[in-house]
Amino acid sequence: MASDNGKSFLDKFAEVSAKVGNQVHLRSLRDAFATITPLYILAGIAVLINNVVFPLFPLDAAGLANLQTWGSAITLGTLNVSAIILAGLIGYSLAKNKRFDNPLACVVVAISAFVIMMPQQITASLAATSPLLTDKITSAEVTGALSTANTGTNGLFSAIIIALLSVSLFIKISGVEKLKVKLGEGVPPAVSNSFNVMIPMLLNLAIFALAAALLAVCAGTDLCTIISTCISNPLKNIMNAGPWAVILIYTLANLLFCVGIHQSTISGATVEPILTMLIVDNMATFAAGGTIQPDHYMNMQIVNSFALIGGSGCTLMLLLDTLLFSKNKASETVSKMAILPGLFNINEPVIYGYPIVYNLPLMIPFVLLPDLFIGITYGLTCAGIISPCIAQVPWTMPPVINALLATGFDWRAGVWQALEIVIGMAVYLPFMKISEKQSPSRSSRRVERLTFIFHRCGRRYAVPVPAALSLA
Numbered sequence: 001m002a003s004d005n006g007k008s009f010l011d012k013f014a015e016v017s018a019k020v021g022n023q024v025h026l027r028s029l030r031d032a033f034a035t036i037t038p039l040y041i042l043a044g045i046a047v048l049i050n051n052v053v054f055p056l057f058p059l060d061a062a063g064l065a066n067l068q069t070w071g072s073a074i075t076l077g078t079l080n081v082s083a084i085i086l087a088g089l090i091g092y093s094l095a096k097n098k099r100f101d102n103p104l105a106c107v108v109v110a111i112s113a114f115v116i117m118m119p120q121q122i123t124a125s126l127a128a129t130s131p132l133l134t135d136k137i138t139s140a141e142v143t144g145a146l147s148t149a150n151t152g153t154n155g156l157f158s159a160i161i162i163a164l165l166s167v168s169l170f171i172k173i174s175g176v177e178k179l180k181v182k183l184g185e186g187v188p189p190a191v192s193n194s195f196n197v198m199i200p201m202l203l204n205l206a207i208f209a210l211a212a213a214l215l216a217v218c219a220g221t222d223l224c225t226i227i228s229t230c231i232s233n234p235l236k237n238i239m240n241a242g243p244w245a246v247i248l249i250y251t252l253a254n255l256l257f258c259v260g261i262h263q264s265t266i267s268g269a270t271v272e273p274i275l276t277m278l279i280v281d282n283m284a285t286f287a288a289g290g291t292i293q294p295d296h297y298m299n300m301q302i303v304n305s306f307a308l309i310g311g312s313g314c315t316l317m318l319l320l321d322t323l324l325f326s327k328n329k330a331s332e333t334v335s336k337m338a339i340l341p342g343l344f345n346i347n348e349p350v351i352y353g354y355p356i357v358y359n360l361p362l363m364i365p366f367v368l369l370p371d372l373f374i375g376i377t378y379g380l381t382c383a384g385i386i387s388p389c390i391a392q393v394p395w396t397m398p399p400v401i402n403a404l405l406a407t408g409f410d411w412r413a414g415v416w417q418a419l420e421i422v423i424g425m426a427v428y429l430p431f432m433k434i435s436e437k438q439s440p441s442r443s444s445r446r447v448e449r450l451t452f453i454f455h456r457c458g459r460r461y462a463v464p465v466p467a468a469l470s471l472a
Contacts, residue, residue, distance in 0.1 A: 024097050025164055026270070031097070032089035033273050037392075039078045039085065040280055044391030044405075046074035047287045052408050071287070079284045080148045083155035087114040090163040098171055105197045106167045113166035113208045114159050115146070117223040120216065122147045150224050153280045157232035158224040160273070166208060173200040239274050240295040243378040246271060246303065247371045254313055254370060258356060258363045263312050275300035279392050286390040286408070297381045301389035305406045305413075306377040309399050309420060311347025313356065313366035314373070316399065317424030321432050328436045344396040361435040365428050373420055386413045
């Protein structure tokens with residue numbers, strides 16, 4: 001009876017979580033961040049090369065500055081306009097998820113509405129160049145300019161909210177048949193689609209322009225500033241008040257994975273966008289030669305590098321334990337097949353083939369071990385024992401290497417990640433033994449199941465299938 005109640009609770013939890021993860025706006029946000037991630041990775045590589053590798057060259061200040069122009073150009077085209085790009089991607093993703101027939105129009109609306117809501121006048125600091133005024137700094141009000149404080153990493157929250165609002169309103173207005181301009185047959189589809197949404201687009205952007213004018217004239221502010229003050233900063237503060245909020249979300253997400261639903265259903269739609277913004281902020285700060293502040297120590301890269309070793313649940317340690325200490329032939333076979341993708345943090349073969357799903361002994365370390373590593377890594381960063389993460393690196397980067405890259409080649413971070421592997425193996429080992437005692441060996445069925453999963457993962461991640469599986 002207890003097991004029935006437990007299963008019922010897990011089923012209900014999975015059902016609610018799936019509904020949250022499939023909510024159209026959250027799903028669109030997750031899709032947009034997945035699309036823009038390569039830009040952040042490129043920016044991270046450029047930041048590392050510019051600020052860690054290039055300074056090692058025997059160059060004077062002028063030569064180093066010339067060399068760093070390469071990385072600065074990448075930063076300008078990625079981090080400094082990332083909010084504008086994200087707004088367009090959110091518009092496109094929301095249109096696709098709502099099955100709107102003109103997603104490109106939604107890209108235009110999202111970007112235009114975002115720019116409309118930015119301040120029309122910004123304050124620029126002017127440094128005096130005269131030798132007599134080297135200590136003087138004046139400021140001037142500038143019009144006709146966009147500030148990277150709004151177009152770059154600091155404007156990501158504004159881009160998210162304005163894009164979701166503007167595109168949702170645009171899609172709703174576009175559903176009114178009387179507002180569509182129909183040109184009849186024989187008109188090219190691109191022209192027809194453009195005229196169909198012309199009036200809704202004009203109305204939509206006019207509404208946002210009116211809101212921007214009212215805020216500027218009546219309140220002396222703008223929506224981007226309001227969002228930053230009232231939403232963006234408080235949410236970032238919640239993430240950095242300690243590791244507890246992140247630990248709670250990943251506990252729920254990994255518990256969800258244990259009942260067969262991917263953890264990104266929860267984490268990818270809730271906490272990961274905020275954590276991604278924090279690591280992107282860190283890249284921008286490091287590229288500008290600044291110091292990473294404690295309120296940005298917790299970020300997405302801490303999770304990716306130090307709490308997802310081998311994938312969700314740190315299952316690389318389970319595979320190593322099985323290969324070294326297991327006497328169960330089925331588990332050994334699964335581990336031999338899954339160890340290669342596990343080194344690149346692809347662990348669906350382990351989740352469903354070992355399996356972790358509904359395997360209570362292995363569920364315990366699977367859920368708790370990432371929480372432990374998030375907390376300890378955050379504490380080590382706060383104590384100054386390891387450097388803060390300053391670059392977003394590909395999530396498929398193997399262990400130790402990704403820790404070094406994420407922290408700007410801090411060797412202590414690599415040592416800590418190696419220690420994590422040892423600690424994880426020690427934690428997983430007794431639970432692995434219990435699992436093997438409770439479950440009889442079913443080698444053929446488990447190998448068949450893993451073969452099917454591995455082929456699916458190979459198509460998804462472009463991972464070559466081992467010869468042993470090709471013959472299975």
